[in-house]
Amino acid sequence: MTQQRIITPIADLLRRPDGPRDRQLLFGETVAVAETQDGWSRIAADKDGYQGWVTSDQLGPPVPDTHWVTAPATHAYAQPDMKSPDQVSLSFGSKVQVLSEQNGFLETELGFIPAVHAKFNATRLTDPVSVAELFLGTPYLWGGNSRFGLDCSGLVQAGLLACGIPCPGDSGDQERELGKALPAGTEPKRGDLLFWKGHVAWIYGDNMLLHANAYHMDVTFEPMDQAITRILEQGDGPVTAHKRL
Structure with missing residues (x-):
């Protein structure tokens, strides 16, 4: 290889x-x-x-990255100037090699990105739910992993990897590999995960879920009780696991 x-x-x-x-x-x-x-x-x-x-x-060919994009999305500009032409858009999580810093912009092979939109590659965030919240309103996209389109497992993975927590790409593997299964009736806590067959959602708190779902076709908040009932009634079954990281 x-x-x-x-x-x-x-x-x-x-x-x-x-x-x-x-x-x-x-x-x-x-x-x-x-x-x-x-x-x-x-x-x-x-x-x-x-x-x-x-x-x-x-x-x-591989190039050592020095920074990663921590804004939901960013633009690479032709010059270190926000009024210069934008060359390309990058999503949260993209990795870049910074060649220089000029006028508040980071020079990369793609152009200049705002320095406030990236952090050093060793930097890890601390709250995966807050990371997931950055993607509110992102359109639902089956298999999506970017600010331009996400699915349920992509949203979970984005939050965990940004915090340095290993995470597989599919919800089935996430259910098997992430966290500790909790008994039915356990009081939900922010940062817990709820799983269904083929779906996963963050527990945000106050009986609220944060998830990318095809019903709303975006990343959104939804009352937990409402989501559980809706998913059952639409034929996708009951909750299969409640897990704590």
Whole structure:
């Protein structure tokens, strides 16, 4: 296997060449390439081991990152000036190598991003629920992992990885691997996770969930009792686990 990194703002990780999207990778994330054929590369993401296919032109040689984007999203500008043309948009979690700092902007290979939108790569945030809250209003996207589109497991993973907590990419694996299962009737606490078959939500507090869901088609707050009833009535079953990290 060879090490490569994602060189486009977002790369769809597909089940097979030209197949359905399972997850997404962000600019600067590193991957192990197992094989390349006909313009496609089979890779495993370093952040969680998720495997799939990306187009080979979305990969480039690894470059040591120095910073990561901690704003929900940012623009890379042609010059260290907010009035200069914006070149590309990057999502929360993207990794960049900073070449210099000028006039409150960080110079990267893509252009200049506002210094307030990034932190040193060793920096970890402390509250995964607050990270998830940054994505309020983000449109729902099956397999999405960015500010431009998220699904339920992508929202959970974004919060945990930003805080230095390992997290798989799919809700089923998250249910198996994250936290400690709590008995039915346990008082919910902020930062707990509720799982259904194929769905996961953060417990925000005060009987409120924070989740990316296809009913609202975005990242939103929803009363916990209402969500449990709604999901059951729409045929997706009861809560399968209440877990505490």
